[in-house]
Amino acid sequence: MRLDRRLVLAIAVIGLATLIWLLLTIGLIASTLEAEQRALIAEQLAPRLVLIGLTWLFGLFVIATTLRWLFRRYASAPARLLEQTQVLLAASKAAPMNHKGTRETQALAQSIFQLASQRDELRQDMAAQIAQASQSVQQEKNRLAALMAELTQSVVVCNLDGRILLYNNRARLQFKALSQTPTLADGAELIGIGRSIYAVFDRQLVAHALESIQQRLSRGAGNPSAQFVTTTQAGQLLKVQMAPVRDTAGAGNDVTGFVLMLDNVTRAFEEEHLRDQLLHALTEGSRASLANIQAAVDMLAYPDLDDAMRERFLGVVREELGSMSQRLKDMTAREAQGLKARWPMEEILGADVLLAAKRRIEGRSKRSVTLDNPDASIWMRVDSFSLTQALDYLALRLVDEFDIKFFRLRLQRQGNRAQLDLIWSGQAMSTETVMSWEMDAMRFGAESTPLTVRDVVERHGGEMWFERERVRHEAFFRFLLPLVGEQDQFEAAQLELGEGRPEFYDFDLFQSTDQTQALEDRLLAELTYTVFDTETTGLNPSEGDQIIQIGATRCVNGKVLRHESFEQLVDPGRLIPAATIPIHGITQDMVQGKPRIAEVLPSFHAFASDTVLVAHNAAFDMRFLQLQEKATGVVFSQPVLDTLLLSAVVHPNQESHRLEAIAERFNITVLGRHTALGDALVTAEVWLRLIPLLQEMGITTLRQAREAAQKTYFARLKY
Amino acid sequence: MSPSILVADDEPNIVISLEYLLKREGYRVLIARDGQEALDTIRREQPDLVLLDVMMPKKTGFEVCQEVRSHETLQSTRILMLTAKGRDTDVAKGLALGADAYMTKPFATRELVEKVAEILGRKA
Numbered sequence: 001m002r003l004d005r006r007l008v009l010a011i012a013v014i015g016l017a018t019l020i021w022l023l024l025t026i027g028l029i030a031s032t033l034e035a036e037q038r039a040l041i042a043e044q045l046a047p048r049l050v051l052i053g054l055t056w057l058f059g060l061f062v063i064a065t066t067l068r069w070l071f072r073r074y075a076s077a078p079a080r081l082l083e084q085t086q087v088l089l090a091a092s093k094a095a096p097m098n099h100k101g102t103r104e105t106q107a108l109a110q111s112i113f114q115l116a117s118q119r120d121e122l123r124q125d126m127a128a129q130i131a132q133a134s135q136s137v138q139q140e141k142n143r144l145a146a147l148m149a150e151l152t153q154s155v156v157v158c159n160l161d162g163r164i165l166l167y168n169n170r171a172r173l174q175f176k177a178l179s180q181t182p183t184l185a186d187g188a189e190l191i192g193i194g195r196s197i198y199a200v201f202d203r204q205l206v207a208h209a210l211e212s213i214q215q216r217l218s219r220g221a222g223n224p225s226a227q228f229v230t231t232t233q234a235g236q237l238l239k240v241q242m243a244p245v246r247d248t249a250g251a252g253n254d255v256t257g258f259v260l261m262l263d264n265v266t267r268a269f270e271e272e273h274l275r276d277q278l279l280h281a282l283t284e285g286s287r288a289s290l291a292n293i294q295a296a297v298d299m300l301a302y303p304d305l306d307d308a309m310r311e312r313f314l315g316v317v318r319e320e321l322g323s324m325s326q327r328l329k330d331m332t333a334r335e336a337q338g339l340k341a342r343w344p345m346e347e348i349l350g351a352d353v354l355l356a357a358k359r360r361i362e363g364r365s366k367r368s369v370t371l372d373n374p375d376a377s378i379w380m381r382v383d384s385f386s387l388t389q390a391l392d393y394l395a396l397r398l399v400d401e402f403d404i405k406f407f408r409l410r411l412q413r414q415g416n417r418a419q420l421d422l423i424w425s426g427q428a429m430s431t432e433t434v435m436s437w438e439m440d441a442m443r444f445g446a447e448s449t450p451l452t453v454r455d456v457v458e459r460h461g462g463e464m465w466f467e468r469e470r471v472r473h474e475a476f477f478r479f480l481l482p483l484v485g486e487q488d489q490f491e492a493a494q495l496e497l498g499e500g501r502p503e504f505y506d507f508d509l510f511q512s513t514d515q516t517q518a519l520e521d522r523l524l525a526e527l528t529y530t531v532f533d534t535e536t537t538g539l540n541p542s543e544g545d546q547i548i549q550i551g552a553t554r555c556v557n558g559k560v561l562r563h564e565s566f567e568q569l570v571d572p573g574r575l576i577p578a579a580t581i582p583i584h585g586i587t588q589d590m591v592q593g594k595p596r597i598a599e600v601l602p603s604f605h606a607f608a609s610d611t612v613l614v615a616h617n618a619a620f621d622m623r624f625l626q627l628q629e630k631a632t633g634v635v636f637s638q639p640v641l642d643t644l645l646l647s648a649v650v651h652p653n654q655e656s657h658r659l660e661a662i663a664e665r666f667n668i669t670v671l672g673r674h675t676a677l678g679d680a681l682v683t684a685e686v687w688l689r690l691i692p693l694l695q696e697m698g699i700t701t702l703r704q705a706r707e708a709a710q711k712t713y714f715a716r717l718k719y
Numbered sequence: 720m721s722p723s724i725l726v727a728d729d730e731p732n733i734v735i736s737l738e739y740l741l742k743r744e745g746y747r748v749l750i751a752r753d754g755q756e757a758l759d760t761i762r763r764e765q766p767d768l769v770l771l772d773v774m775m776p777k778k779t780g781f782e783v784c785q786e787v788r789s790h791e792t793l794q795s796t797r798i799l800m801l802t803a804k805g806r807d808t809d810v811a812k813g814l815a816l817g818a819d820a821y822m823t824k825p826f827a828t829r830e831l832v833e834k835v836a837e838i839l840g841r842k843a
Binding site for chain 2: 284285287288291293295296298299309312313
């Protein structure tokens with residue numbers, strides 16, 4: 001049994017005190033006695049001194065035992081309680097203390113446990129609140145993303161440095177049209193989370209607009225916005241509206257970023273221009289002709305005109321009339337081609353219009369409608385609501401007045417127009433009757449519109465008529481409607497695809513600002529990465545092996561941006577060895593007609609600009625890229641990180657650092673391995689998981705990561 | 720001697736009527752088919768009045784007008800611009816460059832005759 005030092009000290013002090021007390025008592029008694037009495041007592045006591053010492057020792061023992069009992073009861077219980085409390089402090093959840101002590105310490109233990117329980121409740125409460133708040137924030141973000149995705153207006157949100165925080169699908173398509181190599185990088189080299197908007201717009205232009213907004217804000221304007229029109233490198237005309245993003249939490253008027261709404265006005269501008277030209281030709285061209293006619297007619301009015309002169313003036317009138325008619329005819333033709341109706345039209349797949357009309361007619365008239373194998377490649381620019389209404393109305397009249405049982409809908413391409421037929425068979429009817437319907441306001445029972453079928457047709461700048469096919473005992477109404485131009489058709493089809501809800505935003509970038517410090521000293525978690533992989537014809541670039549595919553994706557703010565990927569097959573200009581085909585799955589046929597590496601590298605370079613390159617076994621891919629430097633003049637001077645080496649830094653005791661093995665360790669689902677993009681995506685996921693592990697080891701900056709990787713590299717070489 | 724008038728227009732269909740009309744009114748009529756020819760004729764013949772079309776080949780009416788006004792010796796030449804351009808900016812430009820009057824096509828010949836008489840009468 002270990003004795004407490006404080007206890008020993010206490011006993012020693014008591015022993016000393018009793019000894020002093022004894023000696024004092026003896027001394028005091030002795031001082032009151034005569035000399036003989038003193039000698040007598042000393043004589044009597046001397047032989048019994050041992051007995052006195054023994055009683056002192058016994059007394060001391062009794063006191064010590066009592067003290068020790070008291071000490072254990074009252075001093076060590078709090079110490080135990082302290083230890084138990086410390087356990088409680090560290091525990092994430094409080095367990096009841098099994099404390100044995102005095103009544104007081106037991107009560108204390110109970111109170112401490114209650115306090116700890118209260119703490120746990122608070123913690124839980126807080127956690128629930130945080131979860132709820134972050135859920136609602138997430139919900140709001142999702143809603144915003146959904147809204148953005150559905151908008152047909154292009155929207156780009158940037159922070160003050162011009163870094164893109166958000167963009168929507170429409171903006172992506174628009175930027176694709178602006179890209180100088182639209183088929184290669186898909187416009188992803190221009191638009192992307194974290195990319196600079198100044199790659200597209202002149203920095204001065206944006207700065208000027210921002211300045212004018214800030215001026216108006218400082219004057220107290222409520223919702224200032226600025227507008228500018230600019231031409232892009234690809235020759236497109238963009239109308240840009242800018243609105244500020246304000247820091248509502250702060251003092252109020254701090255601009256933290258800006259929203260850009262883009263409108264490609266190239267076509268509208270061309271239409272406007274054409275309209276102007278037409279108007280101009282009509283007024284000025286006609287003025288001259290009218291002047292000539294009027295002057296000639298005035299001359300003809302003179303009674304003394306001789307026949308020869310009369311004939312010449314009449315000739316002038318005839319000629320000018322002829323040229324005016326011709327001018328009008330030309331203009332009508334040009335107008336029909338170039339000028340579209342002003343009503344806002346939607347671009348819609350023809351088959352969808354037919355389906356909507358079929359449902360509407362079947363729902364109302366209870367007649368069966370069949371679709372004549374519609375051409376799935378026809379896109380129309382129509383107001384689909386009023387168009388289906390018109391079809392429905394005509395079918396209704398046919399049912400009501402001629403008891404038609406079956407209808408067919410047919411859609412064909414006819415020159416540069418779509419030809420939509422509503423067909424039926426049955427008794428003959430007069431053209432006048434059915435064509436008079438087009439002038440009636442459309443009524444459906446109680447529901448009526450002021451619109452007529454003719455209005456609908458004119459709204460589309462189209463035409464409609466009634467025709468009979470006597471041989472087949474059929475009749476039909478034929479609508480001629482506008483088709484969607486090729487470029488628009490592409491855009492419309494892209495919008496239609498809308499693969500889920502892409503991650504087109506990252507508001508956390510609002511906080512980040514352009515760092516003045518060197519790239520080397522920036523935090524790994526803050527950098528933007530281009531993670532890439534190449535497939536090649538073999539392993540020896542110096543012996544003529546070539547890149548046949550490049551795949552890449554971007555990592556920004558701890559997220560893989562799958563929607564901002566780069567994937568391109570490359571014609572290697574040589575045969576792909578049959579033995580390698582099972583590895584990468586790329587055959588000679590697949591690279592036929594694909595661009596050569598000299599065309600692809602500038603695009604990839606633009607895609608990777610301003611980022612850190614990441615690859616698995618990067619040295620291999622970089623060698624292929626570097627060997628092209630001389631031929632293409634494209635130099636990849638960005639810093640490069642290698643996930644293979646960094647995995648070795650983090651897990652030095654693991655045997656394998658192959659991509660599959662690492663992915664398995666990190667529990668990453670692998671999809672589409674062994675395509676360049678598939679591997680790049682896996683590498684990106686691996687890299688994102690390596691960053692926090694490196695941080696734990698104190699490797700937080702780019703410089704540190706590169707140094708650490710270099711060390712393992714040398715270590716492995718020596719091995 | 721009756722006043723001389725130069726008709727400068729590249730459209731024969733208006734020239735024929737103007738020539739007939741002005742001859743009937745008793746003027747001496749000269750014809751030019753483009754801007755250069757108009758300028759040459761003005762220098763050579765020094766007509767009292769020029770009916771000047773704006774849109775002409777080689778030199779536009781504006782250019783002819785400007786050159787005439789820059790010549791000391793041609794200051795007395797009156798200029799009446801005839802044009803299919805109906806915009807007020809064109810009228811302003813024509814008058815600023817030194818035209819005495821401006822008529823927009825189409826016009827009534829009677830008005831033209833009155834205008835011509837007014838310009839020449841004022842001079843006389």
